[in-house]
Amino acid sequence: MAIKMGRPGVDGLGDVVRVLGEWQYDGGPVQLHPGDVGWFWRFGAEPTAEATRTWSRAGEVLAVGLLDGAELLRLAFAPPALRDEELARQVAEDVSAPERGVLIEGKVYVEAPMGALIQDVLFKDGWESGEPWTPLRRDLGAPVPDPGVRVEVIGPEQAHEWAAVLRASFDGSTFTDERWHAMAAGAPYVDARCLVVRNEQGEAVAAVTVWSAGEGKPGLIEPMGVHRAHRGHGYGRAITVAAARALQELGSSSVDVCTPSSNVGAVATYQSAGLEQLPERRDLYRNAS
Structure with a gap:
């Protein structure tokens, strides 16, 4: 055929x-x-x-x-x-x-x-x-430690906060509240979560979305960002650990992410959160x- x-x-x-x-x-x-x-x-x-x-x-x-x-x-x-x-x-x-x-x-x-x-x-x-590009992966068969920060799952009422952190994380980003709602209405979002990390003042300083592919399947981080005004405090590592915990709760067997090899800071952040570098x-x- x-x-x-x-x-x-x-x-x-x-x-x-x-x-x-x-x-x-x-x-x-x-x-x-x-x-x-x-x-x-x-x-x-x-x-x-x-x-x-x-x-x-x-x-x-x-x-x-x-x-x-x-x-x-x-x-x-x-x-x-x-x-x-x-x-x-x-x-x-x-x-x-x-x-x-x-x-x-x-x-x-x-x-x-x-x-x-x-x-x-x-x-x-x-x-x-x-x-x-550098793929990284962490096995979720073992317990994932507490990230040590305040983590919240974002719903429609907090979409504006998540969107604002994402815009402040990537140069040229035009992400809007409306786009969050469109994303959350999609079929894949049934098995997804949006998270933020808050600092001691309660400000949202990092954001991530995690996507499950089903029980016993690798999950995905896409995207992850740290507000440019709050970098250098370990929030990238913390929210990546939180992402791994969220995927583990969703039944994922591992967590995957892929980033340009030239972005050495991102690679180092993911490695600090326990992800292992795979072949380029x-x-x-x-x-x-």
Whole structure:
């Protein structure tokens, strides 16, 4: 049977989230996670559906892609299909042809799990290796210590505080209360939590969202930020530990996060919270034609 690319539509996003959760497992490659779709959902259900692609054979979804902007496609594969030659060639063909409606013309990027055949196929087609990213993971089979700070789970009434901390954590961030509510209305948020750390004065100084992929599956941190006015006090480590505890309570087997290798401060913060560095991964890119 031929491989067919499709768009799930808003009604099909729940199924996409479900299969992405099924594909997550400890010891497997870090790849597109239900939480990545959940974080994108801050733009709304329809934009999320518009950004989502699936590749199927005989009605079975074997790969999922999320367009994180017009220049980057993030991919996940069903574990038995990571080395499926027909699938890899079809995905490569679709992402390399702008008329297929996946990636635009010019310089574009593909993020694919390490060990997936799609990487080999794209390399042979002239794609190149991009900047390195560092994945980190902490096993949640053992108790996670108390973070030693005041941690709160954020609900709709405190969304404005969470949004304000996030804006103050990332240069150029335009995150709004409305985007928090859109994210929280998405299917993946059923298994997610937003947390803040408060200082002794009661101010929200760090924020994180954690996403479960289901009982016994790796969970995800996306995003995590510390207010620029409150850095250097260990709040990044504290909220990462709090994130690990929250995922453990949700039944996750481990916690994953991925950050640019150039962001040495973030890597050090995650390591201080007990996450172990995994082998670097790199996006693939195609130069502008």
